[in-house]
Amino acid sequence: MTAAPLMASEPRHVSEAKANNRELTRTATVVTSLAAGACAGALAKSTIAPLDRTKIHFQSSETPYSVRAALEFLKQSVRADGFTALWRGNSATMARIIPYAAIQFTAHEQWKRVLGVDTPAMAKQHKVRHLVAGSLAGVTSQSATYPLDLARARMAVTSASTYPTIADVFRKVATQEGLRTLYRGYPATVLGVVPYAGVSFFTYDTLKRKYFEYSGKQQSSVLNVVFGGAAGALGQTASYPLDIVRRRMQTAPRRPDGSYPYRNIPSAIRDVYRAEGWRGFFKGLSMNWVKGPVAVGISFATYDKIKTTLRELALTLQ
Structure with a gap:
């Protein structure tokens, strides 16, 4: 039996909730979410790849950050390895972000269902559970794809001769470290x-x-980009110091005696603070306020648009 089409008068998140709960099969819900998440992540990350590489460069070194220094790094990268150097490491990014985004968005829907906050009314009533659902989605996707993130960081801060491909990162790290x-x-x-x-x-x-609730209207794709941008700015500011620690631990070269400069999180925090002070934990954050909201805004808006389109198509085929 063919399900009724989504009502144009309903907000998108309400219509999608109805499609998820009553009209779409569980398999169709998961598959459309995976596909939309993969496309959203790939588009968002490719858009801001040059800025992402610049951010990782400053995060993983003690080089003082400034807008001028960031532009100089981009210029030197182009002079040394050509324009495509700005996207160096993007193949590793794609290898990671496609499964990462697909898993994260899908996991978020499933965690909301498990925690009972998969409708706007329940999410409004149980704010803590709603917040936890997002955190669990992030942990789920990060755990599944972490080695790919490390490979991306290594490729972003080294020359092309060190790690020509993502496979070389895994091979060299596994055999040498x-x-x-x-x-x-x-x-x-x-x-x-x-x-x-x-x-x-x-x-x-x-x-x-x-x-x-305020306008009674369904939000546009442009508004979704704006809302996603605001969400990304808040989220990245809250977690940025730990992002610095993560990059230092991922990219620190091994010493001749086989040890690493940063043995654990406390030692990394201590060493960064001693070398650069509290500002070291926020180095490059201003760039993140540019690239982060753009990436997250594109990601959320693209996900919503593609997911809605795929689910409307799925409904017509059922």
Whole structure:
């Protein structure tokens, strides 16, 4: 039996909730979410890849950050390796972000269902559970794709001759440093993703709900970009110090005696503070306020648009 089409008079998140709960099969819900999340992550990350590489460069070194220094780094990268150098490491980013975004968005929907906050009314009533659902989605996706994140960071801060491909990163790290190194910085990442993903998803969903309550209208794709940008700015600011720690632990070269400069999270925090003071934990944050909201805004808006389109198509095929 063919399900009724989504009502144009309803806000998108209400219509999608009805499609998820009564009209779409569980398999169709998961598949459309995975596909939309993969597309959203790929588009968002490709858009801001040059800025992402610049941010990682400053995060992983003691070089003082400034806008001029960031522009100089971009110029030197182009002079040394050509224009495509600005996207160096983006293949590793795509290898990670496609499964990461697909898992994160899908996990968020499933965690909201498990925690009983998969409708706007329940999310409004149980704000803490709504926040926790976003955090758990971030932990789920980060745990599944962490080695790919480490590979991306290594490729972003080295020359093309060091790690020509993502496969070379895994091979060299495994043979020269051991398999455990593929998860160096993982605890800092998990600690950072809890506030980041929780605040981002919570803020985005809340802004969409508040907009509908205030205007009675369905938000446009442009507004979704704006709401996603605001969510990204808040989420990344909350988690940025741990992002610094994560990058230092991921990219620090091994010493001749086989040890690493940063043995654990406390030692990394201590060393960064001694070398650069409290400002070292926020180095490059101003760039993140530019690239982060753009990436998150594009990601959320793209996800919503593609997911809605795929689910409307799925409904017509059922």
